[in-house]
Amino acid sequence: xxxxxxxxxxxxxxxxxxxxxxxxxxxxxxxxxxxxxxxxxxxxxxxxxxxxxxxxxxxxxxxxxxxxxxxxxxxxxxxxxxxxxxxxxxxxxxxxxxxxxxxxxxxxxxxxxxxxxxxxxxxxxxxxxxxxxxxxxxxxxxxxxxxxxxxxxxxxxxxxxxxxxxxxxxxxxxxxxxxxxxxxxxxxxxxxxxxxxxxxxxxxxxxxxxxxxxxxxxxxxxxxxxxxxxxxxxxxxxxxxxxxxxxxxxxxxxxxxxxxxxxxxxxxxxxxxxxxxxxxxxxxxxxxxxxxxxxxxxxxxxxxxxxxxxxxxxxxxxxxxxxxxxxxxxxxxxxxxxxxxxxxxxxxxxxxxxxxxxxxxxxxxxxxxxxxxxxxxxxxxxxxxxxxxxxxxxxx
Amino acid sequence: xxxxxxxxxxxxxxxxxxxxxxxxxxxxxxxxxxxxxxxxxxxxxxxxxxxxxxxxxxxxxxxxxxxxxxxxxxxxxxxxxxxxxxxxxxxxxxxxxxxxxxxxxxxxxxxxxxxxxxxxxxxxxxxxxxxxxxxxxxxxxxxxxxxxxxxxxxxxxxxxxxxxxxxxxxxxxxxxxxxxxxxxxxxxxxxxxxxxxxxxxxxxxxxxxxxxxxxxxxxxxxxxxxxxxxxxxxxxxxxxxxxxxxxxxxxxxxxxxxxxxxxxxxxxxxxxxxxxxxxxxxxxxxxxxxxxxxxxxxxxxxxxxxxxxxxxxxxxxxxxxxxxxxxxxxxxxxxxxxxxxxxxxxxxxxxxxxxxxxxxxxxxxxxxxxxxxxxxxxxxxxxxxxxxxxxxxxxxxxxxxxxxxxxxxxxxxxxxxxxxxxxxxxxxxxxxxxxxxxxxxx
Numbered sequence: 001x002x003x004x005x006x007x008x009x010x011x012x013x014x015x016x017x018x019x020x021x022x023x024x025x026x027x028x029x030x031x032x033x034x035x036x037x038x039x040x041x042x043x044x045x046x047x048x049x050x051x052x053x054x055x056x057x058x059x060x061x062x063x064x065x066x067x068x069x070x071x072x073x074x075x076x077x078x079x080x081x082x083x084x085x086x087x088x089x090x091x092x093x094x095x096x097x098x099x100x101x102x103x104x105x106x107x108x109x110x111x112x113x114x115x116x117x118x119x120x121x122x123x124x125x126x127x128x129x130x131x132x133x134x135x136x137x138x139x140x141x142x143x144x145x146x147x148x149x150x151x152x153x154x155x156x157x158x159x160x161x162x163x164x165x166x167x168x169x170x171x172x173x174x175x176x177x178x179x180x181x182x183x184x185x186x187x188x189x190x191x192x193x194x195x196x197x198x199x200x201x202x203x204x205x206x207x208x209x210x211x212x213x214x215x216x217x218x219x220x221x222x223x224x225x226x227x228x229x230x231x232x233x234x235x236x237x238x239x240x241x242x243x244x245x246x247x248x249x250x251x252x253x254x255x256x257x258x259x260x261x262x263x264x265x266x267x268x269x270x271x272x273x274x275x276x277x278x279x280x281x282x283x284x285x286x287x288x289x290x291x292x293x294x295x296x297x298x299x300x301x302x303x304x305x306x307x308x309x310x311x312x313x314x315x316x317x318x319x320x321x322x323x324x325x326x327x328x329x330x331x332x333x334x335x336x337x338x339x340x341x342x343x344x345x346x347x348x349x350x351x352x353x354x355x356x357x358x359x360x361x362x363x364x365x366x367x368x369x370x371x372x373x374x375x376x377x378x379x380x381x382x383x384x385x386x387x388x389x390x391x392x393x394x395x396x
Numbered sequence: 397x398x399x400x401x402x403x404x405x406x407x408x409x410x411x412x413x414x415x416x417x418x419x420x421x422x423x424x425x426x427x428x429x430x431x432x433x434x435x436x437x438x439x440x441x442x443x444x445x446x447x448x449x450x451x452x453x454x455x456x457x458x459x460x461x462x463x464x465x466x467x468x469x470x471x472x473x474x475x476x477x478x479x480x481x482x483x484x485x486x487x488x489x490x491x492x493x494x495x496x497x498x499x500x501x502x503x504x505x506x507x508x509x510x511x512x513x514x515x516x517x518x519x520x521x522x523x524x525x526x527x528x529x530x531x532x533x534x535x536x537x538x539x540x541x542x543x544x545x546x547x548x549x550x551x552x553x554x555x556x557x558x559x560x561x562x563x564x565x566x567x568x569x570x571x572x573x574x575x576x577x578x579x580x581x582x583x584x585x586x587x588x589x590x591x592x593x594x595x596x597x598x599x600x601x602x603x604x605x606x607x608x609x610x611x612x613x614x615x616x617x618x619x620x621x622x623x624x625x626x627x628x629x630x631x632x633x634x635x636x637x638x639x640x641x642x643x644x645x646x647x648x649x650x651x652x653x654x655x656x657x658x659x660x661x662x663x664x665x666x667x668x669x670x671x672x673x674x675x676x677x678x679x680x681x682x683x684x685x686x687x688x689x690x691x692x693x694x695x696x697x698x699x700x701x702x703x704x705x706x707x708x709x710x711x712x713x714x715x716x717x718x719x720x721x722x723x724x725x726x727x728x729x730x731x732x733x734x735x736x737x738x739x740x741x742x743x744x745x746x747x748x749x750x751x752x753x754x755x756x757x758x759x760x761x762x763x764x765x766x767x768x769x770x771x772x773x774x775x776x777x778x779x780x781x782x783x784x785x786x787x788x789x790x791x792x793x794x795x796x797x798x799x800x801x802x803x804x805x806x807x808x809x810x811x812x813x814x815x816x817x818x819x820x821x822x823x824x825x826x827x828x829x830x831x832x833x834x835x836x837x838x
Contacts, residue, residue, distance in 0.1 A: 121706040122776055131721040132713030132822065132830040133742065135798035139786050140707070143774035147788065151770045154811055203772040249748045251798060252740055254790040258770050382798075 003242065005274030006100040008395050011228035011235040012220050014043025017351040020216035020339030021185040028060045028114040028217075029070035035217035035344075036071060036110060043221045043231045050221070051104035052077040056091030056111040057343035058084065059126055067110060082343075084378025085292065086243070087111060089346030089387035092220055093241045099222050111348075112217035113341035122213060123342065135251075136380065141292065142210050144380035146203025148295040151258035156310035164204060166313035167294035168195045171208045171336060173322050174291060178333025180364040185212040185339030209294040214339030218347035220354075225395055234358040239371070240274035240390040242267040248383030256382060263386035264303035264377065271373075271388035272305075280305045284327060284390075285369030286356055288349035290377040291334040297321075301329070304375060304388075323364060331356065331364050346387060349374035357393040370394060399500055400535025401663065405674045406526040406637035406681065407438035407506075408624060410803040414687035419519055424624045425688065426508045426523035427803055428696035428781040429820040431457045434831065435525035435630075436506035437470040437819040442675070442763065443529045444471065448501030449479040450492030452629040454554075455508045456483045457821070457829050466831055467504060469726035470819045472760060477501075482629075486601060489629045490544070490659035493528065497539060500531035507628030510697055512560045520603055522624030526633035536669040537640065537649065539661070541584045545576040546657035552601045559698075563601075570604030573654040574612055577605065580652060580660035581613040588662055592616050593650035595643055597635035600654035601626050613652065618642075623678050632659070638678040645669055686805075696781060707778040712826030723758055728817060728833045730795060731756035739795035761817070762833065766791040768813040773806045780823055787835050789815055802834035813837055 016038025018031050026034075040047060055067040055078060064078025083090040088111030095109035118124055122140055130137070136144070153163045172192055178184035190208060198206030221231075228235035244267040250256035268280075277283050289304065291297035301312040306327055307320070315321065321329035332338050332352035335345060353372035355361040376387040409430055412422035426435060432453040449471075451464035464479035473479070482488035492503040506525035511517025551569035554561030563569075577598060585593065596615035599622050600606050606621035613619070622631045623638040632653040639649050645667040653659045694700035723729040724742045731743030734757055738749035741761065745754050766789040777784040785804035790796045801809070802818050815835040822830040 118708075119706070120708055124708060127711065129711070129714030129717060131717040131725050132710070133721065133725050133832045135786060135800075137710060138774075138777050138779070138784060138800065138822070139772075139798065140774055140776045142776060143772045143784070143786060146772045147770045150811060154770075199775075200773075201776050202774045247748060251788075252744075252748055252796055253738075254769065254794065254796045256796075258788070 003270055003274065005240055006096065007239050007274055008225050008237050009100040010096045010222050011225045011237045012350065012354060012391070013223050013228050013231035013235050014039045014045070014221035015219065015351050015354045016042065017183060017218040017348055018216050019183045020212070020214045020341055020348070022116045023215035024116065026215065028112055031114065031215060031217035032067060032070050032110065032112050035112070035219040036108065039108065039219040039221050045106065045221065045231070047071060047073070050076070050106050050108050052098055052107045053079070054091040054095040054107070054109045055080045056082065056087035056346070057113060058082055058087050059124060060112055060114045060343065083385050085290070085342050086346055086376040086378035086385050086387045087343040088218065088348065089374065089376040089389065090243070092347055092350060093243060093387065095222050096238055096241060099224055105223060107222050108219055109222060109347060110217065110219045111344040111346060113343040114215045115213050115341060116215050140202060141380065142205050143202035145293040145296055146205045147258050147381055148299055149204050152295065152299065155257055155259050158313055163313055164196070166298055166316045167209055168192050169316050170291065170294040170297045171195045174330050174334040174336035177323055177331050177364060178337025181332050181338060184333040184337050185214045186333070186337045205293055211292050211335035212337065212339035214341045216339060216341035216344045216348070218344045218351050220347055220350055234393065236354050236357050236391050236393055237395045238389065239392050240271035240388070242270035242274065242388045243385065244270070245385045246383045250382030258381050260299060261303050261377065261381065261384060261386060263384050264300060264375065267386040267388045268304045271390050275390040277390065281327065283371055284373050285371050286328045286331060286353065286366055287373040287375065288332065288334070288352050289329055289375040291330055291336050292340065292377070297329070300375060304373070328366055331366060346374065346376040349376060350389070350391070353391055357391070398539070399497055399530050399532055400539055401528055401537040402531050402533055402535055403443055403529040403672065404527065404536070404637050404640050405439045405441065405443065406524065406634055406676070406678045407435050408524045408678060408681035409435065410685050411688040412685045413690065413693055417690035417693070418514070422685065423519065424522040424524060424682065424685065425693055429802060429822060429834070431455070431508055431821055431829070432506040433457050433463050433466050434819050434821055435523070436467045436504040436527070439506065439525035440467070440471055440502060440504050440527035443502055443527060444473060445477060445500065445502045445529060445531065446474060447477065447499050447531060448496065449473060449477055450482055450495055450501060450503045451479065452482040452488035452492050452503070452505040453507050454484060454486060454628045456481060466726060469722060472727045486629050486631065486653065486655040487659065489632055490653060493661060494542065496530040497542065503528045503530065505629040505633045507630045509626065509628045510559050513694065513699060515560070516563070516603065517560065520625050522622065522627045524624055524627045524630050524634055526630050526637045528633060534668055535666055536672050537663040537665045540588045540648070540664055541662040543580045543583045543660045544657060545580055547572060547576060549656055566602060566604045569602040573600060573602055573605050573658065576658040577612045577652050577654050580658045581650060584650060584660050584662040590648060593662065594647040595639045595649045596652070597639055597649065598652045598654065599631040599635045602654060605654050613650065615650065617647065623682055634678065637674060640669065641673055641677040641679060643669065692781065705776050705778060705782055707776060710778055710823055710825050712828040713830045725832055727760050728762035729758045729760040732759045737794065741795045741797035761791050761795055764791050764793065765814055765816050765838070768809060768811055768815060769796065770811060771809050785809065787815065789835055799833065799835040802836045808837060
C-alpha cells in the first residue's frame, strides 16, 4: 500500500469512555455527554475549545446532528462516519488527518452505540432495498465467523478438541482480564467448563464465544504532536493509521480458505511500515484486537504477525497472549468482556492503550509498555474492512 | 407430425408426517420453503419449450400476479414463451393438457394441499408436482385420445379466503362420479379400438373413487390411484408420471381424473420411453423422505405460532432490484469473465481475478453440482423454521457462493459434501415471497 502515514504528527491528549453494558438507564445522548466530558476533562479543555468533531456510529443516529444536538455544539463541523464494526476507529483516523493537515488545532473523535434498545439479539442490519438473495441478509455474524473454526482445523490438521480448547482459552482469558476492569460489561471470571457447556449460537460457537452486545461511548481529543505537552504530561503519539477495505473476493473465490483475513494482513503491513516496525512480536508491548468471536482472535494473531501460520492455537493455549504472556492481547477484556457497542469499540481499544501507556490501568496495569497496537474489523470472513493503529508514549 | 409427450418429470418433497400426527401412513408434505411455484420448478427441471408454459394449482402463492412467470424465469425459458396460471380447481390441469396438445408446450401441475388438523385432507392428501412436455418430435408416449364430461356438483369446495376446504359426504360424490369415469373410459377405448388399456390411473379428490379404482375401470397390467394421496392439481400428472416410470414400450395408459366431471387421456408409450424416463422416479422419491414433527409441520403451515429467535423479520425483497437481478435470483446465472474465465456468483461487472471491466458473459450454474467448502448451523438467524444451515459452495468448473441448505440435516453435512441446487422460497415478508436457490444434498 502506498500510504505515507502521519507518524508522530498528532497526539491524543484526552480520552473518555463510559462503562459498557446494558445501560437501560442511559440514552445515546447521555453516553455521548459522559464520554466527551471525560475526554475534555482529561485534557483540561472546554467544549468550545474543540474545533471539529468526527462521530462514529453504526445505527444509533444519522448525521453530525446526532452529536451536535446533545452537546449543544454551536455551528462547528461535525462529521458522522460509518464503517461497520470499525466505525469508532474510522472516526479517529479521519479526525487525526484533520489535525495533521493543519486545518484544525483541536479535534475530537467520538464513537457511540446504543444496541440494547432494540429488543433483539445481536446486531441489526440496515440494508438498502435489495433482491433478497444475499447470504449476509440472513446469515448472522456469529455464523459467518464460525466458518473460521472448521476451516482452520481442516487446513492445519488441528484436532477439533484442541481448537475448542483454544477458543475456550480466548474467552476465559478475556473474562479474566475484564474482571479487573470497572468499565467492562462482564466483570466475572468464567470457568472453562461453563464456556464449553454454553448453549450454541452458531456452528461450535457458544454464548461465551461471542462478544457482548452493549451500549457505550468513547472519545479522544487530538492535537498536533508538538503542542501535546501543553495539555498533558503524558500524551500518546500516533505512529500509524491504516485501513483496508477488501474487494470481497473470498466469498466468490474457491481459493480463499477461511483461515485468514487478507484485509488484516494488508492493513497490518501498512501500519508497520508507517510506524517503522520490523518485528511486531518484540516491538509491540500490548495489542487490543477485534475479538468479536473467539476464533477471530486466534486467526488475528497470525494475520497481525504475532505468531506463525498454523501456530496461533498453540500459542493461545500456552498463554502467550495472556496478561502475563509475551504479548498481552485484550488486557481490558476485549470485545468479549468489555463489550461491543459498535461505534465506540475502536475508540475503546485506544482508551485502554491510553491508560496502559500512561500507567493508569490500575489492577491490570502492564509493566512499562511503550508501543501499542489496536486492530478493529468490520464485515466478515471473505470481505471486511480492517483498521490497524500503532500508538506510543514516546515521540520519535 | 402429431403432438406427443416428449418428456415428463415429477417432484415429491422430502418430508413426511409421522406417527405423532396420529397418521398410520406417511403423508408427503412440502417443506416450509416450498410452494406450488417452487415445486413446479423442481418437477420441470431440465425441460424447455419454445411454445408455452401452463401452470396449474389450487394453492397459488399469488393472485393478480402470474405465478408461472417465476417458473418461466427459473427454467430459463425464452422470453417469447407465454406463461399462464390455471388456478383454483383440480380441473385446471387437464385444461393445460388440452391447451398444450393444441400448440405444444410445458404443462406443470403443483400443489400444497392443506387440511384442518385431524381432517381427511390432512391425512389423505399429499404435496407434490409433476410436469409434461408436449410437442412434435420424438415422443415417449403418443396421444390416442382426450375426452371429458362436465357436471355441476357440490362435492369439494373452498371459500377463497380460507386455507382449508370442505367436502360433502363421500358416497354422494362417488355415485355421481362413477358413471362419468366409466363413460369417459369407454369413449376413449372405443374410439381407439381397444378392449382395455394396459395401465389405468384414476385420481380424484373423492376418496371413494380412488379407494378401489379397479371396480370402475381395470387395466390389463395395472390399475392405480395417486402415488402420494390426493395431490390436488398435481394428482393426475403425478399418477401418470408414476406409470411412465415403469410402463414398457408400446403399452397403453388411460388417465382418468374425476373432478367436477371427468377428464380422460389415452396414451400409447413408444420404444423411446425406457431410455428416456424421468431422472427421479416417483416411487424412489416417495420411498425416501424423513419425518417432520407434527408441531413443526403445523407451524410451517401457519396453524401453530412458535417462538422464533429474537431477531427482526427480514425486509421484503424490492421490485426494481429483483428485476435487475432476475437472471441471478431466478435463473441462478452469474457472470463469467471472458478474459480470464473467473466466475462471479452473484454477477459483478469488474472481474475479481483480472480486473477487466464489463467483459462478462452470463452463465447459469443452476443445474451444476458443487462441493461444500465450509458450513455452519445458525441458531440465531431469523427463519420460518430455525436453525438456518448455510454452506459455502464451490462449483465444479469454478465459482463460489454462500447458500442456505434446503431440507437440511446438519449431521449429514461435512466439508466436501456434494450438493445440488433447488429453487425455494426463503421467506415471505410484506406479502412478497422471496424466491431464490438453496443448496440441497442429493
